[in-house]
């Protein structure tokens with residue numbers, strides 16, 4: 026997948042990958058190539074230091090240590106991987122068990138895992154090594170089992186996050202058994218973080234194994250791994266330091282390779298949230314180019330899909346300080362893509378282009394100004410679950426941005442998190458801050474996400490369907506919260522919603538989008554009765570009321586909005602519009618502003634007076 | 641016929657559903673309204689066997705409802721409703737009865753058409769669909785299970801008004817054509833009024849009022865129902 030491949034595009038990722046490939050290649054090839062050299066006993070050259078002939082010196086029997094270190098790569102890596110495999114399998118089983126056996130038994134498993142997690146890993150490994158007996162097999166089991174609790178905990182957290190998703194409930198309600206659900210719906214959705222963590226912990230296992238062998242609890246002669254070589258070499262560290270240094274260096278390099286690669290993977294596969302990426306370093310206001318009093322000024326914004334089709338086709342809009350602007354339009358009209366493009370969150374392979382994209386007077390298309398987004402723009406998504414990393418506590422996710430670009434100390438950032446959680450009305454914020462995202466209800470997650478936006482001092486909040494996933498009363502509370510924040514700090518709001526009623530209640534002005542374009546821009550108060558565009562009028566008419574005739578089908582807009590791939594040349598609403606004529610089908614109407622500040626794109630708009638008469 | 645018989649559901653010490661008796665007769669749509677946290681979703685989950693009642697029982701015909709009963713649930717949140725790793729087609733085919741590959745594919749196409757999506761979308765992943773499009777997929781998936789009863793939990797709350805209209809019309813059509821029975825949960829009285837023949841009002845875990853839709857909405861007896869109707873006009 027492209028996200029996995031993008032690891033290689035970061036310098037750290039590329040280096041780590043190179044290092045890892047090197048280590049693995051060595052593990053495969055070294056014993057084949059150099060076993061003979063490594064085992065050759067030479068009694069004339071015992072315990073020598075470094076020399077041109079023996080780069081890392083020789084051991085008690087005069088064997089070349091450089092080659093022995095190379096050859097030991099295989100055993101060291103093999104055993105570390107084996108131990109990691111055991112940790113993963115046991116951890117996965119323990120972690121997934123609660124989901125399989127039902128809640129009562131599950132609680133015992135969770136408690137068991139919690140106890141074992143609290144036990145220091147290396148101590149556990151030592152203890153187990155003694156139980157399983159001295160030797161490679163015992164050590165593998167010991168390190169594997171010692172690593173399992175951490176994995177079990179991670180799996181539990183991840184599974185808990187996925188299992189509450191509706192698609193899991195839907196599958197179970199469709200009669201799919203728990204085990205099948207686990208295999209088909211849960212594991213694939215938690216595979217990425219698990220793989221990443223397994224890679225990182227393989228590095229840990231490598232170190233731990235070296236430790237056990239070093240203590241004489243691991244690999245036994247005549248076999249040898251790095252730990253064993255290290256132990257043997259340490260006796261003569263003052264005479265021939267290379268004998269201990271060479272395996273030591275090998276352990277560090279290989280350990281680093283796994284660790285760094287794992288970290289790079291984590292970055293690449295989105296264990297950083299889209300929000301994480303939206304929060305670049307260093308807050309600074311940069312009023313460089315043409316000053317404008319608009320908070321946000323967008324001109325001719327276009328988003329191109331990989332197919333070459335344009336999902337957003339030349340959107341222009343302005344938001345004044347403190348203004349609340351709503352965006353309505355049917356599903357797929359490009360509302361979300363517009364919002365994401367403004368926040369610079371649209372990713373490859375989608376392409377964003379704009380004639381002008383200014384936020385607080387700074388050009389967002391210039392790389393240097395994007396940092397503004399981190400502190401001055403708050404983004405609230407429909408789906409708060411995917412915006413949070415399921416494996417991290419709420420506090421550290423909120424603090425991340427503030428510590429990185431606010432330069433706050435750990436304590437200061439923490440205090441700010443708790444203060445912000447309180448500001449978004451989360452009860453008992455000290456306790457809540459320590460919890461994981463799945464321990465929050467939907468409404469609380471949405472509050473936490475707003476709180477994350479408030480870690481800085483936003484001038485604009487972009488909220489994309491912030492309440493759609495929430496039920497009604499919670500919806501009211503979130504809208505109320507947004508209104509309060511706006512009133513308190515004169516923050517502007519761009520509220521995207523499919524819900525015409527919500528938008529007209531909350532916003533000052535409404536943009537109506539259709540097939541990637543703004544077709545009407547009008548005061549919210551005019552929406553119900555004063556709309557002039559046929560599409561807007563149809564949209565409003567489709568809302569059922571207590572007076573709708575129950576015998577008749579509801580008024581709907583016949584047909585469907587064209588997908589970005591097949592928008593036609595003329596007005597894209599033409600196939601569904603009662604007023605359409607040949608002109609409409611042939612030529613696209615431009616979005617024209619009128620004297621009263623309203624804008625409309627239609628060849629035959631309802632006259633303003635007529636619209637009023639009908640009301 | 642789906643029947644909740646004196647169902648009580650507790651979470652720890654909290655009572656989510658309190659001694660509810662409610663029947664969804666064959667071929668009828670029963671609307672269930674009430675504020676958030678009043679226990680509507682819990683009742684919905686009990687209706688498909690995802691939650692076991694603490695006391696009382698849920699019956700389909702004369703048999704207790706279990707996870708394999710032909711009752712399907714459609715959820716509110718279109719983002720959480722579909723497995724991001726499965727294609728639209730795979731998701732819809734999951735609850736289908738066993739059939740040949742070609743039959744399944746044909747059925748997936750038919751269902752996509754039914755919910756007003758281009759059948760070529762079957763190969764796409766949820767990430768490529770907008771929220772409203774996903775919800776229509778969720779509805780198609782529920783229909784794929786050939787249910788006797790569908791429980792719809794706020795299914796139009798996340799939909800565009802234009803699509804909401806088509807979905808509501810679709811639901812009425814399906815009911816007329818297939819004699820579909822449905823428990824239709826919504827906070828939106830105007831929506832419930834439009835599709836339901838009966839309306840039940842839930843408040844603090846209890847059904848406080850229940851009867852034919854025109855009666856309940858036209859001449860509400862309980863204070864809470866009056867409050868709901870009043871809040872609508874403001």
Ligand SMILES: Nc1ncnc2c1ncn2[C@@H]1O[C@H](COP(=O)(O)OP(=O)(O)OP(=O)(O)O)[C@@H](O)[C@H]1O
Nearest residue numbers: 336355356357358359360361362768769770771772
């Ligand atoms: N990552 C993507 N790859 C390909 N197509 C995409 C992608 N994201 C969005 N699209 C397409 O772009 C169009 C606009 O999508 P967008 O999500 O902006 O709609 P929307 O107006 O927010 O709809 P909704 O109200 O349902 O959320 C849709 O046709 C959608 O299928």
Ligand code: SF4
Nearest residue numbers: 596599602609627628
């Ligand atoms: S331009 Fe023509 S087709 Fe388009 S909305 Fe106006 S009248 Fe209808």
Ligand SMILES: [Mg+2]
Nearest residue numbers: 360361770771
């Ligand atoms: Mg959207």
